[in-house]
Amino acid sequence: xxxxxxxxxxxxxxxxxxxxxxxxxxxxxxxxxxxxxxxxxxxxxxxxxxxxxxxxxxxxxxxxxxxxxxxxxxxxxxxxxxxxxxxxxxxxxxxxxxxxxxxxxxxxxxxxxxxxxxxxxxxxxxxxxxxxxxxxxxxxxxxxxxxxxxxxxxxxxxxxxxxxxxxxxxxxxxxxxxxxxxxxxxxxxxxxxxxxxxxxxxxxxxxxxxxxxxxxxxxxxxxxxxxxxxxxxxxxxxxxxxxxxxxxxxxxxxxxxxxxxxxxxxxxxxxxxxxxxxxxxxxxxxxxxxxxxxxxxxxxxxxxxxxx
Amino acid sequence: xxxxxxxxxxxxxxxxxxxxxxxxxxxxxxxxxxxxxxxxxxxxxxxxxxxxxxxxxxxxxxxxxxxxxxxxxxxxxxxxxxxxxxxxxxxxxxxxxxxxxxxxxxxxxxxxxxxxxxxxxxxxxxxxxxxxxxxxxxxxxxxxxxxxxxxxxxxxxxxxxxxxxxxxxxxxxxxxxxxxxxxxxxxxxxxxxxxxxxxxxxxxxxxxxxxxxxxxxxxxxxxxxxxxxxxxxxxxxxxxxxxxxxxxxxxxxxxxxxxxxxxxxxxxxxxxxxxxxxxxxxxxxxxxxxxxxxxxxxxxxxxxxxxxxxxxxxxxxxxxxxxxxxxxxxxxxxxxxxxxxxxxxxxxxxxxxxxxxxxxxxxxxxxxxxxxxxxxxxxxxxxxxxxxxxxxxxxxxxxxxxxxxxxxxxxxxxxxxxxxxxxxxxxxxxxxxxxxxxxxxxxxxxxxxxxxxxxxxxxxxxxxxxxxxxxxxxxxxxxxxxxxxxxxxxxxxxxxxxxxxxxxxxxxxxxxxxxxxxx
Numbered sequence: 155x156x157x158x159x160x161x162x163x164x165x166x167x168x169x170x171x172x173x174x175x176x177x178x179x180x181x182x183x184x185x186x187x188x189x190x191x192x193x194x195x196x197x198x199x200x201x202x203x204x205x206x207x208x209x210x211x212x213x214x215x216x217x218x219x220x221x222x223x224x225x226x227x228x229x230x231x232x233x234x235x236x237x238x239x240x241x242x243x244x245x246x247x248x249x250x251x252x253x254x255x256x257x258x259x260x261x262x263x264x265x266x267x268x269x270x271x272x273x274x275x276x277x278x279x280x281x282x283x284x285x286x287x288x289x290x291x292x293x294x295x296x297x298x299x300x301x302x303x304x305x306x307x308x309x310x311x312x313x314x315x316x317x318x319x320x321x322x323x324x325x326x327x328x329x330x331x332x333x334x335x336x337x338x339x340x341x342x343x344x345x346x347x348x349x350x351x352x353x354x355x356x357x358x359x360x361x362x363x364x365x366x367x368x369x370x371x372x373x374x375x376x377x378x379x380x381x382x383x384x385x386x387x388x389x390x391x392x393x394x395x396x397x398x399x400x401x402x403x404x405x406x407x408x409x410x411x412x413x414x415x416x417x418x419x420x421x422x423x424x425x426x427x428x429x430x431x432x433x434x435x436x437x438x439x440x441x442x443x444x445x446x447x448x449x450x451x452x453x454x455x456x457x458x459x460x461x462x
Numbered sequence: 463x464x465x466x467x468x469x470x471x472x473x474x475x476x477x478x479x480x481x482x483x484x485x486x487x488x489x490x491x492x493x494x495x496x497x498x499x500x501x502x503x504x505x506x507x508x509x510x511x512x513x514x515x516x517x518x519x520x521x522x523x524x525x526x527x528x529x530x531x532x533x534x535x536x537x538x539x540x541x542x543x544x545x546x547x548x549x550x551x552x553x554x555x556x557x558x559x560x561x562x563x564x565x566x567x568x569x570x571x572x573x574x575x576x577x578x579x580x581x582x583x584x585x586x587x588x589x590x591x592x593x594x595x596x597x598x599x600x601x602x603x604x605x606x607x608x609x610x611x612x613x614x615x616x617x618x619x620x621x622x623x624x625x626x627x628x629x630x631x632x633x634x635x636x637x638x639x640x641x642x643x644x645x646x647x648x649x650x651x652x653x654x655x656x657x658x659x660x661x662x663x664x665x666x667x668x669x670x671x672x673x674x675x676x677x678x679x680x681x682x683x684x685x686x687x688x689x690x691x692x693x694x695x696x697x698x699x700x701x702x703x704x705x706x707x708x709x710x711x712x713x714x715x716x717x718x719x720x721x722x723x724x725x726x727x728x729x730x731x732x733x734x735x736x737x738x739x740x741x742x743x744x745x746x747x748x749x750x751x752x753x754x755x756x757x758x759x760x761x762x763x764x765x766x767x768x769x770x771x772x773x774x775x776x777x778x779x780x781x782x783x784x785x786x787x788x789x790x791x792x793x794x795x796x797x798x799x800x801x802x803x804x805x806x807x808x809x810x811x812x813x814x815x816x817x818x819x820x821x822x823x824x825x826x827x828x829x830x831x832x833x834x835x836x837x838x839x840x841x842x843x844x845x846x847x848x849x850x851x852x853x854x855x856x857x858x859x860x861x862x863x864x865x866x867x868x869x870x871x872x873x874x875x876x877x878x879x880x881x882x883x884x885x886x887x888x889x890x891x892x893x894x895x896x897x898x899x900x901x902x903x904x905x906x907x908x909x910x911x912x913x914x915x916x917x918x919x920x921x922x923x924x925x926x927x928x929x930x931x932x933x934x935x936x937x938x939x940x941x942x943x944x945x946x947x948x949x950x951x952x953x954x955x956x957x958x959x960x961x962x963x964x965x966x967x968x969x970x971x972x973x974x975x976x977x978x979x980x981x
Binding site for chain 1: 491492622626632634637638639640828829857858859860896900902903904905906908909910911912913914917918924926944946947967969970971972973974975976978979980981
């Protein structure tokens with residue numbers, strides 16, 4: 155049933171996507187190596203599906219997970235698990251989406267898929283109540299602690315204006331592929347949180363960022379050599395105010411969308427626009443774009459839109 | 463009964479009690495369900511007494527059971543249920559293993575004056591409304607502090623070692639936990655008692671229980687009227703003295719074939735040691751009473767006088783509150799008027815009058831926001847837990863501490879009620895805030911705020927600065943914890959002397975989600 159639904163949707167997505175899929179597939183068989191995504195889309199925008207289906211569609215449009223993950227590789231999937239709230243509150247990445255991503259990675263031959271976040275609330279409760287620990291385990295991934303400074307290693311950030319070094323979780327260093335899976339939310343200070351802001355969950359000392367020009371630090375971390383290979387922005391239930399923690403479910407807007415890109419600024423620009431914000435007015439996005447970390451202008455991007 | 467079975471039952475039973483109670487304190491992964499704490503701690507004498515009498519919890523009848531048990535069987539509590547007593551048995555067993563025999567058992571005279579002085583002092587001050595002598599001497603709480611201050615860090619250390627090894631094999635089910643010390647001054651009493659009790663137990667068995675412990679002395683008085691007791695079978699006894707040599711309480715005067723029941727803790731060692739089966743634990747038999755000690759009126763006067771003096775003195779100590787003086791420097795010191803007591807305690811005075819500082823809540827708190835105090839509640843409140851927002855903040859969705867307090871100092875709160883209990887209010891110090899001093903955005907405080915009592919408002923240019931709506935602030939301290947300024951925070955929670963009700967945050971309708979991509 156699911157597969158049929160999935161196939162129908164694939165067809166509905168158009169010939170381009172279909173051709174793309176076969177192209178990616180044959181390339182993979184022939185080369186046995188990840189291929190750069192064929193026609194270079196800057197952004198895949200999917201709407202009106204369930205999170206899992208939208209991811210299936212989106213990743214196909216990028217040539218399948220095989221374009222990112224080769225057999226035997228270690229993959230890090232980094233969702234937002236920052237808060238001790240249930241999935242319905244929209245404070246953390248949708249567990250169903252995390253689960254589906256891990257399944258794709260394992261299907262593509264990943265040796266291990268690791269998941270962690272340096273949470274804001276008590277980490278055990280966050281892992282549990284977000285539903286993500288359960289989702290990871292049921293998908294066959296490995297949930298990794300990030301609660302102790304001992305798990306972090308000092309790295310330098312070349313050309314960072316404010317942030318020149320950071321203590322980064324060892325899993326970032328030890329993994330071959332890095333998939334960033336933020337959830338789109340309002341944020342009291344940075345106005346929105348998405349792909350770039352989600353990176354704060356891989357470092358130990360967030361306080362330093364807050365104390366030293368938060369927006370500049372967020373952008374600076376985009377220069378760190380180990381960049382996410384793929385950003386998947388969950389915009390299914392979007393917290394429009396009282397972010398990033400949220401006060402009640404009435405803060406949520408059901409957008410049923412998902413954005414995929416190898417460019418974190420690009421997915422965030424799309425997210426900002428969805429929330430009614432002008433991307434260039436979101437300070438950390440503007441700084442990051444100015445530093446050449448990614449594209450911010452949606453008008454000049456090559457966007458593949460999928461409406462389910 | 464003359465069989466050694468009683469001793470073996472005691473060893474098995476008490477080992478289980480010790481392990482279970484120790485586990486409650488070192489359970490750093492929160493494996494024990496919150497609802498199990500109350501039944502497991504039901505029979506702890508002082509906590510139950512305080513919960514019933516002072517906190518008015520009618521279900522906390524454990525101490526009545528203990529009194530009944532004592533009247534029936536003697537000081538069974540001390541050997542079977544008291545974790546500190548059992549711990550001392552373990553220590554004196556180790557003492558007995560040394561070849562040169564550090565352990566000195568055998569009949570000794572009791573320290574009668576000291577015993578009763580401590581009991582009267584503790585009870586007297588409690589009646590005058592001060593729990594603080596009791597909190598230092600309560601055996602359950604002393605045990606709790608040993609576990610929290612010493613045992614738990616050792617367990618964490620071992621856990622971290624194991625986690626490091628397993629981590630090399632890509633196994634993360636055991637994880638590392640950062641070990642953080644409490645404030646140094648909070649260690650004074652636990653360390654002193656560790657040495658005192660450790661030494662006494664190592665060398666003299668239950669001397670502490672029969673000299674210092676007010677519960678031991680009180681139950682000792684009751685046990686003088688108990689129905690079941692250990693007695694000599696005068697005909698069979700050969701006065702070999704084996705019983706006295708194994709008596710942890712040094713209460714068997716074998717030459718006179720007399721047992722000081724008030725000091726006997728029912729360990730049943732003597733039953734096993736007696737080759738002649740001349741000792742028995744059974745129903746008491748009426749016999750001619752021994753001449754009672756004459757009442758010494760001057761002694762009594764001295765004791766009463768001391769109580770009054772000490773009670774007065776402690777009141778003076780209480781009134782010396784520790785208020786930091788605000789200083790205008792490069793940063794402004796937080797002007798804290800009151801410490802913050804945990805949710806469910808209903809306020810500072812009710813809390814400090816019931817808490818015996820066992821530190822169970824400190825140990826069980828998943829965020830470590832509960833820390834033993836030093837002088838925040840006054841010197842007399844030393845080690846009573848307070849909310850320390852430099853260590854952590856109160857998890858919005860958590861009620862763990864409210865469910866496990868055995869003394870009723872923290873009473874159960876439903877989650878929805880806890881979310882509306884204002885234990886303190888956030889105070890913003892603009893002159894410390896990065897947004898003002900560095901002219902950059904931060905917002906760490908409002909990011910963490912679960913009610914958005916702390917929110918950001920327009921400041922200069924693109925800058926946003928915090929503002930606090932008092933009515934919806936619950937004093938969880940997330941803002942204070944997250945605030946990155948040093949050494950003084952730009953936002954801190956000042957305690958409510960009596961907890962108040964917070965208002966529910968208001969919500970408004972949202973605009974509809976865009977039906978199509980807006981790009």
